[in-house]
Amino acid sequence: MIVKKNILLVLNPTAGSLNVELVLSKTKHWSQKLETQLKVYKTTGNNDEGKIKHLLNTSTYSRILVAGGDGTLKMVASVVIDTPIILGILPYGSANGLATSLAIPKDIDQQLEIAFTKDAMDMDTILVNDVLCVHIADMGINAELIYNYEKTASSGMLGYALQVIPTLFKSGAPYDFKISINDKVMKEKGVLLAFANAEKYGTGARINPDGKINDGKFEVILYKKLSIREILKTFFKNWSVQKTSVATYSTTSVSIGCKKPVPLQVDGEYIGEFKDFSAQINPKSLRVAVQ
Ligand SMILES: Nc1ncnc2c1ncn2[C@@H]1O[C@H](COP(=O)(O)OP(=O)(O)OP(=O)(O)O)[C@@H](O)[C@H]1O
Structure with missing residues (x-):
């Protein structure tokens, strides 16, 4: 049988x-x-x-x-x-x-x-403030945008894009971040700080060109500045920010302290506002069939 x-x-x-x-x-x-x-x-x-x-x-x-x-x-x-x-x-x-x-x-x-x-690829996942992240999480302006988008009845990319300007007007950015990676502590100002397991946002915008989803690491990406033009450009596939306004750290864990609460989104879902953040890799923890 x-x-x-x-x-x-x-x-x-x-x-x-x-x-x-x-x-x-x-x-x-x-x-x-x-x-x-x-x-x-x-x-x-x-x-x-x-x-x-x-x-x-x-x-x-x-x-x-x-x-x-x-x-x-x-x-x-x-x-x-x-x-x-x-x-x-x-x-x-x-x-x-x-x-x-x-x-x-x-x-x-x-x-x-x-x-x-x-066959399956064994991909990494990240735990961000105890929330499972399979793709990209970020704190700051994009999470504010997702919060404002979820509050409105609008849907789709246009609804999301329409929130860009009102979000920027109300935004608490720039934020003060104290970033601790291994024994190194960095004090930086920025508008968006991402924990990127993958290479691209769902829109196709390539936030993390060197990111590999199964390398046992994730990237902490700090955007020091983002203009309205650059935020709108994140809706397009060929988006890339100027290297001078971005700092990238590849790591297996990070903790971040902020002076005031900063909004967090994980994989496109708004989670809440926090002053303390932590992210750790869970290497090769999810098996996904790929081409
Ligand atoms: N039968 C159902 N009726 C109403 N809600 C449902 C049902 N099944 C699942 N849900 C809700 O659907 C949500 C998940 O939707 P999902 O994210 O898969 O699709 P989406 O919202 O269209 O996509 P995306 O997250 O990519 O925008 C969850 O909140 C879940 O509770």
């Missing part, structure tokens, strides 16, 4: 750009073709994490395919972190930060081929 591999599809029916019927029928088709046993779990927004943990306790799954946005992906990642289970990404959110950095294609059949059949 052939024992079929168990595959779990976690699908968020409310995610930004998801066509539920299409994803379901294509995934079932690939599962039949590859002779796997498919279980579908549709999220409800109500204790999905607990219900997925329960499914994993009752059967052994070799892969979990995640159809949704960054929120759904993070929720599943937090369940499978430090386990051998491989994640397949079907990116259908309004912004798909990790998928952009991993160059997951737009075509559903190509996505499913990767998710079902390709």
